Amino acid sequence: MRQVISKIQKINEAELTELKRRVNIATLIILFFVMILVVRLWYLQILRGPDYVKLSENNRIRMQWVNAPRGNIWDRNGKEIVTNRPFFNVTWVREDAPNPDMVLKKMAVILKVDISELLERIREGQDYPRYVPIRLKEDIDWKTLVYIENHRYDLPGIRIEVLPSRKYIHDNLASHLIGYLGRINQKELNDAKNVNYQPNDHIGKLGIEKLYEDKLRGEKGQRYVEVDVQGFEQREIAVHEPLSGNDIKLTIDLDIQKAAEDALENKGGAVIVMEVNSGRLLAFASSPPLELEEFIGGISQKAWDKMQQNIMHPFLNKTVQGQYPPASTYKMVTALAGLSEGVINQDTIYYCAGSMMLHGRRYHCWKRSGHGAVSLVDALAQSCDVYFYQVGLKVGVNSLAKYARSLGFGTQTGINVEHEKPGLIPTTDWKLKQRKEGWQEGETMSVAIGQGFNLATPLQVCQMTATIANNGIRYRPQIIESIMDESGTITEKFEPIEDGRMLGDSKSLGLIKAGMLAVVNGERGTAKLVRLDGITVAGKTGTAQVVKLAQNKNVPEDEIPYKYRDHAWFTCYAPAEKPEIAVTVLVEHGLHGSSGAGPVAKLVLESYFSDRLVHKEKDKK
Amino acid sequence: MFKFDRRLLVNFDWTLLVVLAAVVAMALANLYSASYTGFYGTPAYMKQIYFFLMGCCAILLIISFDYRALITVNYPIYVLIIVLIIIAMVFGKTTAGTQRWINLGFFNLQPSEPAKLSLVIALASYYYRKDTGKGFSLKELLVPGLLTGLPFVLIVKQPDLGTALMLGCVFVSMTLFVKLRWSTLVTLCSCCAVIVPLGWKFGLKPYQRQRIETFLNPESDPLNSGYHIMQSKIAVGSGAKFGKGYLEGTQVHLDFLPERHTDFAFSVLAEEWGFIGSVFFLSCYFFLVFLGLNIALSSRDKFGVLLAFGIVSLIFWQAIINLAMVLGLLPVVGMPLPLVSYGGSSMLTTLAAIGILFNIRMRRFLVGTN
16 A cells, blocks of 8 residues: 555646646636526526515415325124214414414413413414414314314404324224324334324324324325415315325124123223134223223313222223232132142042141131131132142242243333233242242142232233143233235234143143132032023132231121122133133232122123024024 | 544644534534424434434544555455345335345444445546546446446336436446547437436336326326425515514425425425525535545545545535425436435445545645555
8 A cells, every 4th residue: 555655656747737637627617507506596586586475475385285085993793883073172373463462362262272282382382483383282172173264364363273183983992092192202203114104193002003003094195285375275286196004903792801890890900802712812901991082182180080089090001000819719829739749649639728827837727617628629619728738848939930830920011002911920039039038838728719929910810721721732812913005905914823831741631620610610619600601611710818917807898898709700601511711810909800700701702702692592492 | 553643633624514514513503403392302413413313423533544545455345235136125124116225223223324425435446446547438438337336226126216327427427527538529429418318218217207297297297296396486486585584484394394304304495495495405405525636636546536536526416406406497206316315325425435535635745655
């Protein structure tokens, strides 16, 4: 390189003169072009300036974005759940209003709001250029809209802005799953690269609306219009039509979802219905629901506070965010671990006297008078705690955890829903890491009956039930069946995903299923209430302790404060001989699985099997 | 041990630095206005500041070595850029039907931008080596023709008519500057007379043909490019003598010009600052171009002259084509105004080119010494 550089010679005089001549020619050419530009500027701005000023003031061609119709959301049978409706806002362009005070006074009367509220909005927008519309009110009614349109020449600067918004055909049905739209914020605007969002646009904020925003959104169109000095449209020059968003077909069945939500009315809790052979969810209900209409155009502080203060926590999607002790529904895990590890078999009998002692401490069964001698199937049917204490002690907490994980506990299921919680399956290492303490045997006993450190979401319990029902395949819960374009052509189809297999053999599984069958159909089963005429149900009840309160020991149940009452679980599958669906119900503070959650599950099962139940009744007649 | 030569500072072109700073400051203020919505500030403006700072780092890097070293590395740079263009075409990001960008995470690189500068370096190196003073024959123009033709064809394929046109302008300017034989000039002109109509019929895509037709008769297509030209003229013209004031340009802010912060950035300036402001801005801008020519003139070696002239022609043609387009003198071809239009690749390429100008000026005293 040095050699090459050192070879570069200085220009000699003759060459320099020649180069100067050429550079001078180039200078002249540049000057010539610059002069052309200056003359052109002079022509446009000085000579024809007044004409262009007039053009810019009187007849502007404006390009307006045309919002695309957002995709609809359907249930699995093609019934509409969410569609669109127009949403009218009143905006004000200050530049077009020579007498703002008069206009604002009129608008306060028309919109039935205090003038101070309008002034506050103007203050918020005072830094904007004068031609930027300021929104005075969102979602006005039809009567107000007609009035403003009829009097628009008396209201200079006032414009009606139309936005597509959502129409919820069935009110708040599946509200946590559907989610809602809201006004785009700065962060979302920055994150939306290469997408044509404008400030004030609506964007999915929660649920399917957020997760599938890019599918539902569609593509904006453009409208070129000529407007006059007051900004009123004179004529439409051309339109580039927007492209509609894609429709989404859920796996949810509208009728079953309705049945689930009706059954949960006035209760806090969750219901999940899953197809056992695919993982598709037929119902996915969290109660109380979100008031979706309240979110349109931005939720008011009053409505927000009301939801926040509700002791049943409507903002929590209990299906995936609620973490509760799985209680006796966990006994299937303990049974599976015991059978697979060889510590029990179908003939193993333990005697339940209503409690048992360990290291000088007494551990009670829920039935203080005791169950007597019980086998595994009896223990499941009657939910005997003492039996499972013994199994848990023999198996050990780490082994319990291993089988629990194979059934999907302790980790997210992978469902395409936001904020899913993983639950908690304790191990000796976990306690050492988290609490810096060693594991106690007594804690194993609590874990064996689904209490203690154990935490699970209703969805995990449902996944476990479906896995048992289909003989050990763990399917990922699925909420979307397909995505379609506006012509109805399927662009994306979602197939079942197998996420793993349950540990344990079919013999063990057979015993567990026999136990679950006896829970509903056995003479001493804890869920006889759930029996259906003609459809065999197999399930398991659970009562999750919320807090140990000595003062509540002798208090009638209905006098215990709501927040201290136990949670009620019921999980089941049906028909037992050839399972189709798994149903899991969690009723917060519902006291008992059998009486609190069982009837909810029964209503849902009746909805699913309605045609077959009717059919059987007819046969009887 | 490293020893700093004080003569480098003495020969530094401080005037160019001041003018560059002034032009960029005006451009950034204008970009703020162009992308100002009145709602949430302007990410585009902030990004452009980052690109400018990155460009300043590029200038510092470039002036730290002797520009004459470019003779030895011109072909590796050229090949690298060609590879990048191909990567952009095969794996790149597609926007509005064109595939020009490589996503680098922190910004999207448009390899066709640095391709312009790499062509200038490659042509300057070639002409420096081959120049005998007798003028170039047609045969001797084969290599520079190929050097230009390869990126030209690739970029037309993207399709990016504006950038491809720019490569042609740079090639023609530099070739004419080094002197052609009369016979060569006549032959080339005759070829052009044949190729242009054929190119019009078979080489241009329908949308490109339509743009030129629209330019000749804007009212025939009030949408798209015709709409752009009409709106741009209204915006510029309505600026009148003194403009509408900073951030007060109604035409550009009312969603007329979808590309107001890129290709039509000057429309914003002309509307808000009027004839006086526009002429002041153009004076500063073209003063920068003349300073570049002055550097070419003051260089003591032919390579420096060719390199400086190539860079000046690169900036000049882009500016002239963009401004003529904005003022309705040329069809819409998609050409950024260097230093003014929003875009990282364009800003970085232009500042790197100006870095080379600084370098040539600083080291003029070194020529002929080892």
